[in-house]
Amino acid sequence: MARVAMTASRLLSLVLLLQNRGRMTARQLATELEVSVRTVYRDVDALSAAGVPVYGEPGHAGGFSLVEGYRTRLTGLHEAEADALALAGLPGPASELGLGADLAAAQLKLDAALPPALRERAARVRERFHLDTSRWYREAEQVPRLAAVAEAVWNRRTLRVLYRRWAEPQEVERELCPLGVVLKAGVWYVVAQSPGRTGSEVRGAAVRTYRVSQILRLTDTGGAPFERPTGFDLAAYWRGWVAGFDEHRFRGRAVLRLSGQAWRRFPEQVDTVVLDAAETHAEQPDAQGRVRTVIPIESVEHATGEVLRLGPGIEVLEPPELRNAVADAARALLRLHEARTGPDESGVADPV
Numbered sequence: 001m002a003r004v005a006m007t008a009s010r011l012l013s014l015v016l017l018l019q020n021r022g023r024m025t026a027r028q029l030a031t032e033l034e035v036s037v038r039t040v041y042r043d044v045d046a047l048s049a050a051g052v053p054v055y056g057e058p059g060h061a062g063g064f065s066l067v068e069g070y071r072t073r074l075t076g077l078h079e080a081e082a083d084a085l086a087l088a089g090l091p092g093p094a095s096e097l098g099l100g101a102d103l104a105a106a107q108l109k110l111d112a113a114l115p116p117a118l119r120e121r122a123a124r125v126r127e128r129f130h131l132d133t134s135r136w137y138r139e140a141e142q143v144p145r146l147a148a149v150a151e152a153v154w155n156r157r158t159l160r161v162l163y164r165r166w167a168e169p170q171e172v173e174r175e176l177c178p179l180g181v182v183l184k185a186g187v188w189y190v191v192a193q194s195p196g197r198t199g200s201e202v203r204g205a206a207v208r209t210y211r212v213s214q215i216l217r218l219t220d221t222g223g224a225p226f227e228r229p230t231g232f233d234l235a236a237y238w239r240g241w242v243a244g245f246d247e248h249r250f251r252g253r254a255v256l257r258l259s260g261q262a263w264r265r266f267p268e269q270v271d272t273v274v275l276d277a278a279e280t281h282a283e284q285p286d287a288q289g290r291v292r293t294v295i296p297i298e299s300v301e302h303a304t305g306e307v308l309r310l311g312p313g314i315e316v317l318e319p320p321e322l323r324n325a326v327a328d329a330a331r332a333l334l335r336l337h338e339a340r341t342g343p344d345e346s347g348v349a350d351p352v
Helices: 002-021 026-033 037-047 079-085 091-096 100-113 115-126 146-155 234-249 260-269 272-281 300-310 320-338
Strands: 055-058 063-066 159-164 171-184 187-193 200-202 205-211 213-222 252-258 291-297 314-318
Touching: 002 026, 002 063, 002 100, 026 037, 026 063, 026 100, 026 234, 037 055, 037 291, 063 234, 100 300, 146 159, 146 171, 146 187, 146 213, 159 234, 171 234, 252 260, 260 300, 272 291, 291 300, 300 320, 314 320
Parallel strands: none
Antiparallel strands: 055 063, 159 171, 159 213, 171 187, 187 205, 200 205, 252 291, 252 314
């Protein structure tokens, strides 16, 4: 039955390709449909036998076409294509979820269903707008188990995973009832109930967030589908989790004084939580154009590196521990860069 459905879907996709693009060669159709040229010829014969007016023209400029004026009305979406359509602006994530081919098929059906004016407009949108969810200066994470996690979410299957975390022991086994997946700044997370673990309680079981790339191994427990909590709102949970994460991440505060140039560059160099706090607490510039403000910090150690990264236009006023740590680090950097033993034979300075 699945094989018949797959063939029928491919035949419809072939018709829609010809309807939307006009004449196409067997090689072009094979590439689009990800099948062999021989399969394309068999599909064309099957369509002709079914009464679809598709014909071929030989020669270098030939190919397959539909009779002029013919349009199919078989544009209904099946379930997987409807799922993919929700990610129509995200071809990369759709592929990672295993929905790349379904997304392409859904877009073909959508184009065929639109009147000419709207179809042309949709084509212009795809030509002129592109959404890239990955972060700068960082390669995309490898998530080979994402498709399996997403399938478990959809089918309410319990997973047993080997998970790598920061705390010791780093590799732990967990049993997860996955409730949803989230893409945040190019990173995939799975939100799951974990019996026996602490966390946000939903109907007696803790809900926690796991980074999909840190799942080292997973297996389906083979049991009956778990009962999904009634009324669980993934988006609401995620908003609360992010807010709680920021609240626990920032455990202190620092008072800074920034030069005018450093203040203008500040929004480009910090995340939104720090920027919101800085703008909220910012005082009027003094006579030298300097701005005094307050920001949240994770720890003195972490904030030391962040302040140094932001450059010399930022002065720490409080707390004293952070001011001293920044001064000590700056003095160490000065000694490191002033100390030279002379170049070696290659012309490169000896390591200090």
